[in-house]
Amino acid sequence: xxxxxxxxxxxxxxxxxxxxxxxxxxxxxxxxxxxxxxxxxxxxxxxxxxxxxxxxxxxxxxxxxxxxxxxxxxxxxxxxxxxxxxxxxxxxxxxxxxxxxxxxxxxxxxxxxxxxxxxxxxxxxxxxxxxxxxxxxxxxxxxxxxxxxxxxxxxxxxxxxxxxxxxxxxxxxxxxxxxxxxxxxxxxxxxxxxxxxxxxxxxxxxxxxxxxxxxxxxxxxxxxxxxxxxxxxxxxxxxxxxxxxxxxxxxxxxxxxxxxxxxxxxxxxxxxxxxxxxxxxxxxxxxxxxxxxxxxxxxxxxxxxxxxxxxxxxxxxxxxxxxxxxxxxxxxxxxxxxxxxxxxxxxxxxxxxxxxxxxxxxxxxxxxxxxxxxxxxxxxxxxxxxxxxxxxxxxxxxxxxxxxxxxxxxxxxxxxxxxxxxxxxxxxxxx
Amino acid sequence: xxxxxxxxxxxxxxxxxxxxxxxxxxxxxxxxxxxxxxxxxxxxxxxxxxxxxxxxxxxxxxxxxxxxxxxxxxxxxxxxxxxxxxxxxxxxxxxxxxxxxxxxxxxxxxxxxxxxxxxxxxxxxxxxxxxxxxxxxxxxxxxxxxxxxxxxxxxxxxxxxxxxxxxxxxxxxxxxxxxxxxxxxxxxxxxxxxxxxxxxxxxxxxxxxxxxxxxxxxxxxxxxxxxxxxxxxxxxxxxxxxxxxxxxxxxxxxxxxxxxx
Numbered sequence: 001x002x003x004x005x006x007x008x009x010x011x012x013x014x015x016x017x018x019x020x021x022x023x024x025x026x027x028x029x030x031x032x033x034x035x036x037x038x039x040x041x042x043x044x045x046x047x048x049x050x051x052x053x054x055x056x057x058x059x060x061x062x063x064x065x066x067x068x069x070x071x072x073x074x075x076x077x078x079x080x081x082x083x084x085x086x087x088x089x090x091x092x093x094x095x096x097x098x099x100x101x102x103x104x105x106x107x108x109x110x111x112x113x114x115x116x117x118x119x120x121x122x123x124x125x126x127x128x129x130x131x132x133x134x135x136x137x138x139x140x141x142x143x144x145x146x147x148x149x150x151x152x153x154x155x156x157x158x159x160x161x162x163x164x165x166x167x168x169x170x171x172x173x174x175x176x177x178x179x180x181x182x183x184x185x186x187x188x189x190x191x192x193x194x195x196x197x198x199x200x201x202x203x204x205x206x207x208x209x210x211x212x213x214x215x216x217x218x219x220x221x222x223x224x225x226x227x228x229x230x231x232x233x234x235x236x237x238x239x240x241x242x243x244x245x246x247x248x249x250x251x252x253x254x255x256x257x258x259x260x261x262x263x264x265x266x267x268x269x270x271x272x273x274x275x276x277x278x279x280x281x282x283x284x285x286x287x288x289x290x291x292x293x294x295x296x297x298x299x300x301x302x303x304x305x306x307x308x309x310x311x312x313x314x315x316x317x318x319x320x321x322x323x324x325x326x327x328x329x330x331x332x333x334x335x336x337x338x339x340x341x342x343x344x345x346x347x348x349x350x351x352x353x354x355x356x357x358x359x360x361x362x363x364x365x366x367x368x369x370x371x372x373x374x375x376x377x378x379x380x381x382x383x384x385x386x387x388x389x390x391x392x393x394x395x396x397x398x399x400x401x402x403x404x405x406x407x408x409x410x411x412x413x414x415x416x417x418x419x420x421x422x423x424x425x426x427x428x429x430x431x
Numbered sequence: 432x433x434x435x436x437x438x439x440x441x442x443x444x445x446x447x448x449x450x451x452x453x454x455x456x457x458x459x460x461x462x463x464x465x466x467x468x469x470x471x472x473x474x475x476x477x478x479x480x481x482x483x484x485x486x487x488x489x490x491x492x493x494x495x496x497x498x499x500x501x502x503x504x505x506x507x508x509x510x511x512x513x514x515x516x517x518x519x520x521x522x523x524x525x526x527x528x529x530x531x532x533x534x535x536x537x538x539x540x541x542x543x544x545x546x547x548x549x550x551x552x553x554x555x556x557x558x559x560x561x562x563x564x565x566x567x568x569x570x571x572x573x574x575x576x577x578x579x580x581x582x583x584x585x586x587x588x589x590x591x592x593x594x595x596x597x598x599x600x601x602x603x604x605x606x607x608x609x610x611x612x613x614x615x616x617x618x619x620x621x622x623x624x625x626x627x628x629x630x631x632x633x634x635x636x637x638x639x640x641x642x643x644x645x646x647x648x649x650x651x652x653x654x655x656x657x658x659x660x661x662x663x664x665x666x667x668x669x670x671x672x673x674x675x676x677x678x679x680x681x682x683x684x685x686x687x688x689x690x691x692x
Contacts, residue, residue, distance in 0.1 A: 218493040219600035289539040328497040333538025382633040388622030396657035410668030414675025
């Protein structure tokens with residue numbers, strides 16, 4: 001039986017080799033010219049605080065403003081061509097004491113567009129004219145900056161780099177809450193913050209803004225640190241990345257959205273359960289991973305549970321994880337292979353699997369509970385694995401005990417065979 | 432059953448070999464930039480920077496950042512991740528800090544460390560901190576309810592978990608590398624995954640920009656030293672059988688058998 005299959009096996013291998021060759025030859029050519037236009041250019045907006053406090057001369061003996069200007073010059077020179085870059089200022093124009101006017105003082109200094117040679121020069125000239133002036137309206141500026149970046153609905157990565165040296169002076173609009181709300185709009189926006197020689201309150205506020213959007217916070221004490229970090233952040237925006245699709249989970253499986261293979265985002269409140277459905281064809285394996293981000297101050301112990309159930313509510317498999325302490329995300333995953341179809345009827349059928357995502361995050365009473373925590377759900381369908389029919393690979397043996405046993409059995413078998421043939425010879429002779 | 436499985440395992444191998452051939456041709460055109468170790472780290476699972484085994488990756492970051500790298504581990508490997516963080520100058524720091532590495536598999540499930548120091552607290556004036564984590568042996572297959580490590584992408588997350596708020600955002604430099612040893616045939620298990628646990632393995636358009644894959648492709652997983660042990664065992668058994676047979680026959684003809692018969 002085995003020997004009969006072998007020619008067929010070689011023929012199949014050859015066929016596979018040929019197809020693989022053809023398949024690789026095809027897309028390889030398409031990739032070169034197909035990829036570039038498919039990915040819309042990433043957008044970055046640099047937001048610079050030009051409030052009065054920027055006059056302080058405490059960065060390498062220069063004023064904070066001078067350090068920022070020098071850093072901007074370096075960044076504008078080094079910005080990758082594919083990045084659309086804009087500059088917005090806050091507190092640059094209004095010198096007065098009226099809080100309401102001061103809190104509206106934000107200006108788009110340079111529009112968000114791809115920089116050519118003259119664009120870089122224009123942007124530098126615009127930055128050079130800035131002089132430290134007014135208030136620090138971080139919250140309203142972030143809202144405006146988000147609008148600048150979302151004038152279209154294309155799936156692209158968007159990034160705000162906020163450089164400030166003081167806390168927001170326009171309460172009660174908390175910039176941290178503003179950042180979380182912007183992030184919840186599902187526009188793939190990240191806010192990175194940089195504090196110039198920050199005090200405790202500034203640092204707390206800026207790191208809160210960064211945390212709310214999955215960005216990073218840096219405190220800057222030297223000019224080269226500032227330039228280096230902003231360059232790094234702009235480059236990061238240029239890195240191609242898969243953008244997830246929004247999926248709104250339901251409170252029960254019957255009403256849940258049906259997901260295909262892909263990457264999805266959602267928001268889930270503290271202690272909420274969200275359901276999604278996946279149709280798994282026979283002979284396919286469902287792979288699902290979920291991560292829930294802690295985008296605000298949460299209590300130190302937390303967890304996540306991802307459950308795969310049948311529509312009747314029987315649990316198939318679960319993934320769970322718990323943790324404690326400082327974290328950005330908690331994640332887990334599961335696999336669920338379905339057996340190969342035995343006949344053609346089954347082949348068309350697919351099994352509906354309900355995925356339930358729940359979290360056990362909690363937060364102090366002072367923390368705002370809405371919008372929910374960001375959830376990222378990855379769903380993948382691949383072929384089912386070859387189930388193991390033995391503990392060992394192909395049921396093969398290993399080790400000295402195996403060799404010893406085989407030698408012993410072989411030797412005994414040889415002896416018995418020898419004695420048998422002697423006995424048969426003797427019987428034959430006597431007859 | 433076994434034959435079909437060999438066949439199914441060998442087919443992707445042939446395809447992978449061809450892919451590798453066409454891959455080397457295009458990689459040569461890309462220049463030397465690709466062979467350089469990455470000098471950046473990602474900030475989430477989605478943006479994790481792909482590194483290879485035995486490659487020293489570095490990253491400039493700020494204290495408090497979550498740094499992510501992704502690397503491939505294949506069947507039968509025991510991987511160890513090493514991370515070193517050069518801490519900010521002691522004058523700028525206010526208190527001791529605790530650093531931690533976590534390793535996650537391709538399904539973002541956290542993986543246990545067999546050995547190593549995945550978490551360490553260092554004094555205020557320490558210059559650097561070194562962390563490591565040795566993973567369990569990667570198996571070719573496991574039951575879906577188990578958390579056993581399977582071949583595929585692994586994520587390494589490096590961050591500070593305990594920090595005085597004043598020390599947030601200071602510049603640090605991180606250095607990571609991943610080494611792996613072969614666990615040998617004693618660890619070879621039956622069964623195999625159709626695709627390694629790589630995010631987006633089922634569809635090309637969701638694949639992250641940087642795909643982690645071993646340099647010579649994923650192993651098909653059918654070869655192990657068990658074939659040699661079992662084969663040699665068979666040969667030895669046959670020899671012992673011949674020896675045993677010869678022993679019963681003595682060195683010459685049996686006594687009493689006349690000449691010439």
